Amino acid sequence: MLGSVVVGIGIAGCARMRDLLAPLPSSSAEKFSIKGFVSRRSLEDQQGVKQISMTEALSRDDIHVAFICTENTSHEEHIRQFLEAGKHVCVEYPVTLSYTSAVDMWNLAQQKGLVLHEEHIELLTPDFKQLKKDIAGKTLEEGTLRFTGNDSEQYGHEHKDVKPLTWIEERGPGLGRAKHIHLHFQDASITELPAGQREPVGLFMQDLVLFGRKLQGEVSAAELQEERSRILHCLQLLRFFLNSKK
Numbered sequence: 051m052l053g054s055v056v057v058g059i060g061i062a063g064c065a066r067m068r069d070l071l072a073p074l075p076s077s078s079a080e081k082f083s084i085k086g087f088v089s090r091r092s093l094e095d096q097q098g099v100k101q102i103s104m105t106e107a108l109s110r111d112d113i114h115v116a117f118i119c120t121e122n123t124s125h126e127e128h129i130r131q132f133l134e135a136g137k138h139v140c141v142e143y144p145v146t147l148s149y150t151s152a153v154d155m156w157n158l159a160q161q162k163g164l165v166l167h168e169e170h171i172e173l174l175t176p177d178f179k180q181l182k183k184d185i186a187g188k189t190l191e192e193g194t195l196r197f198t199g200n201d202s203e204q205y206g207h208e209h210k211d212v213k214p215l216t217w218i219e220e221r222g223p224g225l226g227r228a229k230h231i232h233l234h235f236q237d238a239s240i241t242e243l244p245a246g247q248r249e250p251v252g253l254f255m256q257d258l259v260l261f262g263r264k265l266q267g268e269v270s271a272a273e274l275q276e277e278r279s280r281i282l283h284c285l286q287l288l289r290f291f292l293n294s295k296k
Contacts (some may be wrong), residue, residue, distance in 0.1 A: 175246070
């Protein structure tokens with residue numbers, strides 16, 4: 051069994067505790083055993099799980115895995131602490147806020163012989179899985195991704211043409227939270243996310259099973275490298291996008 055601690059008790063942290071306490075039967079999720087949770091606040095037991103200090107979480111020999119469910123700005127610090135302490139890490143998306151620090155964290159995990167896993171449940175949604183199937187083997191000729199959101203503190207319009215894909219992000223009062231896509235391939239166009247078939251297993255549980263499979267060596271080195279390359283590529287695009295605005 052892999053003793054586990056949840057760091058951060060928000061929506062994601064509570065979902066993690068729920069799934070750790072009632073894992074999917076006959077899956078790799080059954081290999082985890084929750085030992086406690088860490089929070090900046092002093093809290094009563096949560097779902098029957100006791101609060102422990104960060105020092106205890108880092109030092110206990112019966113804790114092998116940390117689930118980091120804190121704000122994005124603290125991810126790097128927590129990842130480094132647990133990797134240095136010899137613990138495997140599952141962290142919410144994004145793994146860190148910069149390409150350079152993400153590379154550092156993965157290199158550290160590799161040096162320690164540990165697994166660093168980025169949870170990105172949006173990639174496990176039925177709609178995204180269906181989209182992957184629909185565009186498999188197709189070459190994108192051009193496309194547009196447009197995201198809007200009601201955020202008065204970040205009002206503005208951002209546009210970056212990284213042909214063949216254009217990314218547009220708009221935030222401002224009155225703008226509803228939405229995403230619009232237009233992807234044009236040689237023989238087809240997609241103007242909305244396809245409706246995938248709903249699955250009986252929740253997204254966090256699917257991710258927990260995947261993390262467990264990694265820890266048991268059931269995910270190939272090639273798959274792990276492909277995932278790491280994708281995550282780092284996205285962070286590189288973000289760095290390019292932010293630098294272009296300066």
